[in-house]
Amino acid sequence: xxxxxxxxxAAAQILRRDLKLAFRRPGEWLxxxxxxxxxxxxxxxxxxxxLSRLRQLAPGALWVAALLAxxxxxxxxxxxxxxxxTLEQYALSGHSFAWLLLAKTAAHWLLTGLPLAIAAPxxxxxxxxxAAALPGILAALLLGxxxxxxxxxxxxxxxxxxxxxxxxxxxxxxxxxxxTLVFGARATQLAIQGDSLAGPLYLLAALGxxxxxxxxxxxxxxxxxxxx
Amino acid sequence: xxxxxxxxxxxxPYFYSLTLRxxxxxxxxxxxxxVGGLYGGLVLxxxxxxxxxxxxxxxxxxxAAWVSLMSYSLMAFAAAVxxxxxxxxxxxxxxxxxxxxxxxxxxxxxxxxLWGQPMWGTYWAWDPRxxxxxxxxxxxxxxxxxxxxxxxxxxxxxxxxxxAVVGVVNVPIVHFSVTWWNSLHQAPSVMRMQEAAMPASxxxxxxxxxxGFTLYFYAVMLVRARAxxxxxxxxGSWVRDVLAAxxxxx
Amino acid sequence: xxxxxxxxxxxxERHVLKGLSVQLAAGxxxxxxxxxxxxxxxxxxxxxxxxxxxAGQVRWRGQDTEADPLTxxxxxxxxxxxxxxxxxxxxxxxxxxxxxxxxxxxxxxxxAALATVGLTAVQEQLVRRLSAGQQRRVALARLTLWDARLxxxxxxxxxxxAAGxxxxxxxxxxxxxxxGVAVIATHQPLALSTGVSSLWRSPGEPP
Numbered sequence: 001x002x003x004x005x006x007x008x009x010a011a012a013q014i015l016r017r018d019l020k021l022a023f024r025r026p027g028e029w030l031x032x033x034x035x036x037x038x039x040x041x042x043x044x045x046x047x048x049x050x051l052s053r054l055r056q057l058a059p060g061a062l063w064v065a066a067l068l069a070x071x072x073x074x075x076x077x078x079x080x081x082x083x084x085x086t087l088e089q090y091a092l093s094g095h096s097f098a099w100l101l102l103a104k105t106a107a108h109w110l111l112t113g114l115p116l117a118i119a120a121p122x123x124x125x126x127x128x129x130x131a132a133a134l135p136g137i138l139a140a141l142l143l144g145x146x147x148x149x150x151x152x153x154x155x156x157x158x159x160x161x162x163x164x165x166x167x168x169x170x171x172x173x174x175x176x177x178x179x180t181l182v183f184g185a186r187a188t189q190l191a192i193q194g195d196s197l198a199g200p201l202y203l204l205a206a207l208g209x210x211x212x213x214x215x216x217x218x219x220x221x222x223x224x225x226x227x228x
Numbered sequence: 229x230x231x232x233x234x235x236x237x238x239x240x241p242y243f244y245s246l247t248l249r250x251x252x253x254x255x256x257x258x259x260x261x262x263v264g265g266l267y268g269g270l271v272l273x274x275x276x277x278x279x280x281x282x283x284x285x286x287x288x289x290x291x292a293a294w295v296s297l298m299s300y301s302l303m304a305f306a307a308a309v310x311x312x313x314x315x316x317x318x319x320x321x322x323x324x325x326x327x328x329x330x331x332x333x334x335x336x337x338x339x340x341x342l343w344g345q346p347m348w349g350t351y352w353a354w355d356p357r358x359x360x361x362x363x364x365x366x367x368x369x370x371x372x373x374x375x376x377x378x379x380x381x382x383x384x385x386x387x388x389x390x391x392a393v394v395g396v397v398n399v400p401i402v403h404f405s406v407t408w409w410n411s412l413h414q415a416p417s418v419m420r421m422q423e424a425a426m427p428a429s430x431x432x433x434x435x436x437x438x439x440g441f442t443l444y445f446y447a448v449m450l451v452r453a454r455a456x457x458x459x460x461x462x463x464g465s466w467v468r469d470v471l472a473a474x475x476x477x478x
Numbered sequence: 479x480x481x482x483x484x485x486x487x488x489x490x491e492r493h494v495l496k497g498l499s500v501q502l503a504a505g506x507x508x509x510x511x512x513x514x515x516x517x518x519x520x521x522x523x524x525x526x527x528x529x530x531x532x533a534g535q536v537r538w539r540g541q542d543t544e545a546d547p548l549t550x551x552x553x554x555x556x557x558x559x560x561x562x563x564x565x566x567x568x569x570x571x572x573x574x575x576x577x578x579x580x581x582x583x584x585x586x587x588x589x590a591a592l593a594t595v596g597l598t599a600v601q602e603q604l605v606r607r608l609s610a611g612q613q614r615r616v617a618l619a620r621l622t623l624w625d626a627r628l629x630x631x632x633x634x635x636x637x638x639x640a641a642g643x644x645x646x647x648x649x650x651x652x653x654x655x656x657x658g659v660a661v662i663a664t665h666q667p668l669a670l671s672t673g674v675s676s677l678w679r680s681p682g683e684p685p
Contacts, residue, residue, distance in 0.1 A: 013578035017567075024566045059307055085560025091580040092526055094552035100579075158387050162377045171373055172391060175366040176398050179405035186412065207401070218394050225386045228530055380490040382530075463491075 011103035016105035036069035051128035056111035058127035059188035074152030113145030137190030144184035150211035157222030261440030268433025291441035292336035299329030306398035307389035319385035325451035330368035356410035446465035485534035519662035555626035565606030
């Protein structure tokens with residue numbers, strides 16, 4: 001066996017493994033997207049199907065639904081790997097644990113955040129958004145979902161191993177996600193109005209970069225404590 | 229620099245006796261300052277020319293807002309110290325901060341709502357400061373929820389410490405986002421302190437109230453921390469000595 | 479090679495390991511035969527660095543393992559209660575992905591290791607269709623491929639039939655012969671040759 005412990009190679013293998021596992025069970029990662037679409041569908045039914053009025057509510061409806069869907073999905077980020085000993089092996093693999101967990105979070109984002117962002121323009125159409133707004137909405141959700149996955153990873157790490165930790169997970173993560181919600185909903189609103197949404201998009205990107213640098217460290221510390 | 233004081237402070241028996249000796253020096257001034265500040269503010273100070281008597285709730289609301297933020301910062305600081313130097317006393321202080329901070333945050337919210345009724349004609353308006361206090365309350369609740377969900381004390385200490393540190397990093401961002409959000413929607417914001425200089429008859433009771441609330445927080449928090457330290461070391465020999473000494477005294 | 483000195487470990491309110499010390503030279507295996515609840519697993523996890531150590535030290539090749547955990551981990555193979563196998567991957571895929579964390583490995587080596595533990599016939603089956611004993615064998619194959627100098631094994635013979643236990647014994651003997659060190663938590667002694675292995679019957683009486 002050739003010794004060549006490259007961090008990049010290790011992360012790529014984790015990514016591939018998690019994607020392969022997900023494709024063997026497609027039902028699991030399609031659920032959050034379905035949940036997202038159902039919740040956005042509930043708004044017109046509960047409120048008023050008049051498109052011009054829905055259009056005003058669309059940013060809030062989209063982002064609250066996206067936030068809830070990603071919380072729902074993040075609960076499963078570490079659960080299986082924590083239960084079957086995989087995370088222990090990651091912790092002992094000789095690579096930075098935070099880096100490996102970042103790879104896992106990236107896989108998770110590809111499986112839930114990305115589909116969510118792709119489904120969002122569709123849901124936005126149903127909420128009365130004009131076609132011209134769709135690229136902006138897609139961009140806002142792409143950036144915002146990165147932050148949501150990273151924040152969620154911290155919460156998932158902290159609640160790993162707690163029985164029925166789902167409600168607690170939302171209590172921990174939702175307050176942290178408020179800036180993402182505020183900037184994301186604002187970007188969506190500007191997109192629907194046809195204005196420039198560069199400002200909130202930059203803020204979303206800044207949140208994402210900030211999260212990328214710090215969240216994996218916090219998540220690694222949290223998972224290590226939960227594994228004891 | 230000598231680290232002796234640090235290690236001494238980290239020892240539970242020393243912390244216990246120190247906080248026991250400190251208690252009257254915090255509790256009595258806190259009580260006197262709060263009574264004095266409230267009397268000065270609610271009775272002696274002249275009514276505000278715009279808000280008449282409604283402004284008087286500031287003597288409770290503003291100190292509560294200050295203490296809520298201070299207690300969260302202190303909690304995160306203590307948690308970080310506990311995490312970095314594995315200092316159990318610091319974890320006990322962090323654990324003690326949460327319930328006290330949460331109740332004072334609740335006081336701040338309730339007084340803010342009571343103030344809102346005469347000013348805005350409604351108990352709740354989406355004022356950025358009130359929203360921020362509400363988020364702070366959720367941070368406290370999440371912290372306490374996580375702590376109580378983990379049976380193992382040492383794991384609960386460190387997991388909740390990670391959360392507190394993440395939270396305190398997030399607090400300025402939340403504050404910025406809420407202020408930014410508010411500037412877009414132009415909600416009424418009457419809770420701004422008057423820009424004009426306050427007459428001394430208003431200002432002095434306010435400062436007394438601030439100091440009194442702060443000391444009150446430390447007094448109650450340290451009682452809780454002391455109980456927490458005792459509870460954690462209940463099998464230890466120094467706890468038995470302390471209890472035996474108390475039994476003799478009684 | 480491995481020196482544990484004055485190790486104190488707490489699990490919640492329980493003081494599990496009270497000032498434990500042990501030394502192992504290259505080519506030695508130590509079997510922990512402590513009664514249930516005496517802290518076998520805690521010791522393994524504390525050595526691996528998964529459990530925080532209240533006091534004491536673990537040294538590997540003369541280095542404090544806490545000072546540079548990543549380097550220490552590259553020498554370490556830990557086989558816990560949970561085998562870290564994915565039910566939805568085949569035995570071969572499981573090995574490929576978990577070995578990839580430690581460097582590249584040739585597919586032929588994986589096939590050979592699976593053949594050694596007698597799993598060639600079920601190599602392409604999903605691990606969740608395998609029996610508990612067969613899953614142990616997959617983990618055993620991974621252990622031999624890991625190429626680590628220090629093995630920490632928690633009940634490696636659980637669920638294994640006589641032939642499987644013989645495989646575990648052979649693997650540990652080969653590991654020791656190559657200059658490796660092993661600490662094994664087990665409730666019944668493995669039939670290791672006496673020159674290689676020492677028994678430790680309770681934490682109170684050192685081996």
